[in-house]
Amino acid sequence: MAEAISFLEPRADVLARRSAIVADLADLLAPECLIHEQRELVPFETDAFVSYRRLPLAVALPRSTAEVAAVMKYCHRYGIPVVPRGAGTSLSGGAIPQEDAVVLGLSKMNRILDIDYANRTATVQAGVTNLHVSESVSADGFFYAPDPSSQLACTIGGNIGMNSGGAHCLKYGVTTNNLLGVKLVLTDGTVIDLGGKALDAPGYDLLGLVCGSEGQLGIVTEATVRLIAKPEGARPVLFGFDSSEEAGACVADVIAAGIVPVAIEFMDKPAIEICEAFAKAGYPLDVEALLIVEVEGSEAEMDDMLASIVAIARAHRVKTVRECQSATEAALIWKGRKSAFGATGRIADYICMDGTVPLSQLSYVLKKTSEIVDGYGLRVANVFHAGDGNMHPLILFNANDPEDAAKAEAAGNDILRLCVDAGGCLTGEHGVGIEKRDLMRHQYADVDLAQMMSVRAAFDPGWILNPSKVFPLEGRNAA
């Protein structure tokens, strides 16, 4: 296990009261809603950032907002750290507990509460999975736009925590652009409602603040999200290139021309081979880089947009242009892309980075990324949301070799610094978590971080909510 990232020292007073805390929580929750036996805590010791793990003190699985509020009120009273958790698919260690923390899991709050087609909204409990929202309205011709590749498992609460995105967010925006309201339990157990079905509530945009706050400002128990009518038609098209740089430059030129397809996804050769071996999606294997470009609308609209994109691709010496011929083929193309991380896990351990760069820097950053990873003697596969400039280099390594693991982390940090230096940022959609906590100093000046921490402390003066995430441990203005 890698140990480069340190954890907060657990609070001795909290650890000493473990049995009393469990007994008190047992008064607030039904027996099936509280986990405290060591072997049953194991599934909660990490998330998808698997190199790091800690057993939590206990896991609370409340069934209602009132139960969440009761747990928060209790933990606030005794200064017990609380780590909110959805499905635990965070790739940045956002849901990894600390030894003195109560993990507050939302998995039992998994009901769709209201579908309102007149206002095109759905109100759901925080533990509902992302895909379930779209599935619930699909037969009526609607969908929920943000589509993380983990959408089968990840929850709406976790999506709000990380302000998650996905392949189809180029046109429709990420979680924050599709979120209309939340019910939020504050650190002392007070319940507040932010936003609602109507647009643009007056006053400060606290809803915008909560989205992406990584479980540090409160616990989301319910969310109202935007539903979108399905387009008349949608068509993914494959564009193969002889170099990653040409593919990157093509993406930049498409966006610069003011063309906004629904999705532009990028795969380099290693990623194409890995995904094709898994999904048999029909990706061309004789190219160095592949773009999956999806257009939508009427047949005429799609033809029109595609003609402009093909013209730009030809200027970048595109080698293959393949339009998808059937719904089955389209599904396979997306299956290949969306299983990229899982398919990579079949051949090697990997860490997935998540930097964002201005599109004009895409080709340069791709080239430098290869050089960085080569320099550490490792391999990289790139598969990412190119239209948003949101890069996901997957650095392949051997987790059983501590030296290899350390090299992978170092390469990842170098790549994220490169993204910042190229005018981008440390995270596009996976959040800061514990993974990028210390790199926040590379992105922000101390004065910027201090201002953010003041906002955080206004919601949670005792810093009990997910305390070891987002901000460097040293220099925090924690109480």
Ligand SMILES: Cc1cc2nc3c(=O)[nH]c(=O)nc-3n(C[C@H](O)[C@H](O)[C@H](O)COP(=O)(O)OP(=O)(O)OC[C@H]3O[C@@H](n4cnc5c(N)ncnc54)[C@H](O)[C@@H]3O)c2cc1C
């Ligand atoms: C294979 C794979 C593919 C992925 N693909 C994508 C992708 O395409 N796009 C993308 O954006 N991400 C992706 N991710 C990352 C991850 O799925 C997202 O970050 C997701 O939103 C996490 O949801 P979760 O329910 O698992 O939350 P968790 O991992 O449990 O928690 C995430 C964060 O949110 C906080 N949190 C959770 N629930 C609540 C709540 N109710 N109230 C307040 N805070 C809360 C947690 O404390 C934590 O900080 C992928 C992950 C995997 C493993």
